[in-house]
Amino acid sequence: MARMHTRRRGSSDSDKPAADEPPEWSDVEEDAIEERVVELAEQGHSPSEIGLKLRDEGVQGTPVPNVKLATGKKVTEILEDNDAEPDFPEDLRNLMKRAVRLRDHMDENPGDHQNKRALQNTQSKIRRLVDYYRGDELDEDFTYSYEKAVQLL
Template identity: 35%
Template sequence: MPKQEKGKSHSTRPVSRRPPSWCKYQPEEVEAFIIKLAKEGHNTSSIGTILRDQYAIPLVKPIIGKSISDTLKAANLAPSMPEDLANLVKKAQGLAVHMDKNKKDLHNKRNMQIIEARIHKLSRYYKREGVIDKKFKYEAKIASVT
């Protein structure tokens, strides 16, 4: 019988919540790595990738007991806007520049509307959870379909 692979990401998290036996770093060392990388200007996802690829730290949470973003908040290095929302806003700004130059690009006009809808949905969630300020307002660049 063939293996069910459709729709799977082909990667699973480890079952054990304990740090792996082959990872020899202490929690203080891992926190120091995170703070050093954040001061260099890396965002949370790139910090996780660097720790995985260069330092052989597969997951931070089992080792230090908290996530990378929680560690950055404790060190007052957390960004003001969550990373996923900031990436969407950056993508919308780049697409707005493109739309200024290419007014008749209807495919990207629709993409802009979808991105802005995702920004509004995420900002509502983060306002409700208290992650971003209640006064945060994203101004839509493309509001009409015409």
């Protein structure tokens, strides 16, 4: 995939190994995994952090290498089923955090032109994502602004 804000080409990613079922050494029940996912979400972890915690810490000491193989559902689907999904999509939230951080940096360092450009690019990505999510996961009248982002985060 090509880069969004430069003229360079993208790099190819490696593929996950093809697997149809979880490994034999990870024999955790689906219900236990779903309970742990909801528990971690209630503690304030994002879906990607939940996946990392399940991979590293596991459920009852047994690691879960792939939630989808073990349960048949993605982490976000499990959260939706249990009404524990986050207010904002994770990618939009991360971009908003970045934009707030860049804006604070720009207030302290007004001559930093590289970060000014990075802020412009990040805000462009946010606007594009807001258009994508508007109506489904965001309100119809939602618009991005720095003040709103600070308030939400």
